[in-house]
Amino acid sequence: MTVTADLPQVLVIDDEMGPRESLRMLLKPNYQVHTADSVERGLELLSEKKPDAIVMDIRMPGMTGIEGLRRIRQIDPHLSVIMLTGFGALETAKEALRLGANDYISKPFDAREMREVISRNVERTRLHRTSENAASEIKELNNRLLQELAQKERLASLGQASAEFVHDIGNPLTIVWGYVQLLAKKLEDSENKDTSNGSNKELEIIEQNVRLCRDLLTMWQSYGSSDAAPHRPVSISEIVAEVVKSVGAMAKESSVKLSCDLTDDPCSLNGDAVQITRAIQNVIINAIQASTEAKGTIEVSCIRKDFYVDVRVADTGHGIQPEQISKIFDPYFTTKQGKSGTGLGLYITKKVIEDHSGSIKVDSTARVGTTITIRLPLLSS
Numbered sequence: 001m002t003v004t005a006d007l008p009q010v011l012v013i014d015d016e017m018g019p020r021e022s023l024r025m026l027l028k029p030n031y032q033v034h035t036a037d038s039v040e041r042g043l044e045l046l047s048e049k050k051p052d053a054i055v056m057d058i059r060m061p062g063m064t065g066i067e068g069l070r071r072i073r074q075i076d077p078h079l080s081v082i083m084l085t086g087f088g089a090l091e092t093a094k095e096a097l098r099l100g101a102n103d104y105i106s107k108p109f110d111a112r113e114m115r116e117v118i119s120r121n122v123e124r125t126r127l128h129r130t131s132e133n134a135a136s137e138i139k140e141l142n143n144r145l146l147q148e149l150a151q152k153e154r155l156a157s158l159g160q161a162s163a164e165f166v167h168d169i170g171n172p173l174t175i176v177w178g179y180v181q182l183l184a185k186k187l188e189d190s191e192n193k194d195t196s197n198g199s200n201k202e203l204e205i206i207e208q209n210v211r212l213c214r215d216l217l218t219m220w221q222s223y224g225s226s227d228a229a230p231h232r233p234v235s236i237s238e239i240v241a242e243v244v245k246s247v248g249a250m251a252k253e254s255s256v257k258l259s260c261d262l263t264d265d266p267c268s269l270n271g272d273a274v275q276i277t278r279a280i281q282n283v284i285i286n287a288i289q290a291s292t293e294a295k296g297t298i299e300v301s302c303i304r305k306d307f308y309v310d311v312r313v314a315d316t317g318h319g320i321q322p323e324q325i326s327k328i329f330d331p332y333f334t335t336k337q338g339k340s341g342t343g344l345g346l347y348i349t350k351k352v353i354e355d356h357s358g359s360i361k362v363d364s365t366a367r368v369g370t371t372i373t374i375r376l377p378l379l380s381s
Ligand SMILES: Nc1ncnc2c1ncn2[C@@H]1O[C@H](COP(=O)(O)OP(=O)(O)OP(=O)(O)O)[C@@H](O)[C@H]1O
Pocket: 282, 286, 287, 290, 315, 317, 318, 319, 320, 328, 329, 333, 334, 335, 336, 340, 341, 342, 343, 344, 345, 346, 347, 369, 370
């Protein structure tokens, strides 16, 4: 069975019924044929049906085929138009070709020749349309690539700025590091080293975090030029304890009650201590920031289960709106506009945890609180 909708379409424009109908009969098995008895009607069918070829008589009362050809070219410059000329009217045929007809056939036409000419011209229109589509697809692709390139250029300049930042921060940090060590030594030597004022404990925290900054800086300096730091055995319990200790002052300053429940087990895994520290620090700092207004509480726990450890940070802060939960791990998503939030904290955390074959889960209720659970696989002991 022939499905006419898939067949190429031919529009026949001829005022005489004889040639019009005989063309319809001749072409029907291979084409969808539309017929018009005048140029005006033909032009209507042209916009309606978008044919693949037109067969048009030159001599017609009213608007002639030559005028029709001019109009067709204005609507579609690439559609194949075959002119039907009177027998021996070579001059008219030439004129039609000069005006943009693609072919001509003399009346009375030969059926085989007519089929050949139409098939060739239908193919011509279709090829043209396909290449036109391809050209517009290429243009679209080109536009998209240009947009991507512009974005890459923005990222490249950001990369350059980051490299300069990493470089610039290095010197003052080295100076701070030197003074921290000097101060630690002085404190140790001083007569008041009995810790009654607790200063050396605080200095220890400062020292640890300046060291972390230096390690992070080293990591960023080697970014892209070498492989990631080799994984070594690290204790998750120890890292959590250190982070909780180092953010203690910040929590106190914000009137947030921070408590910590750690397992005795070291919870060891092969990993990168600097990375895991920054991952856990991001989560706990978020919890403090979310709980500040409500003067809430934060419970950090580290619980070992068979082959993995769960680090849980549960706060009673402002919580996360349901429609925002799926976005919090996206880079640059932040609700702390104007409060120096970059929106990179949880994105980095997730990346680090996944680099250690772990997972991170969030449970949150707006105005009630948030619990973030980091699950990491452990070394078998
Ligand atoms: N414990 C939490 N309670 C409520 N909202 C949170 C909590 N943790 C994260 N969020 C929400 O997720 C967003 C993204 O957090 P993320 O740590 O990635 O970026 P940030 O904290 O906004 O910025 P930055 O980490 O650079 O300071 C936050 O802006 C906040 O809306």
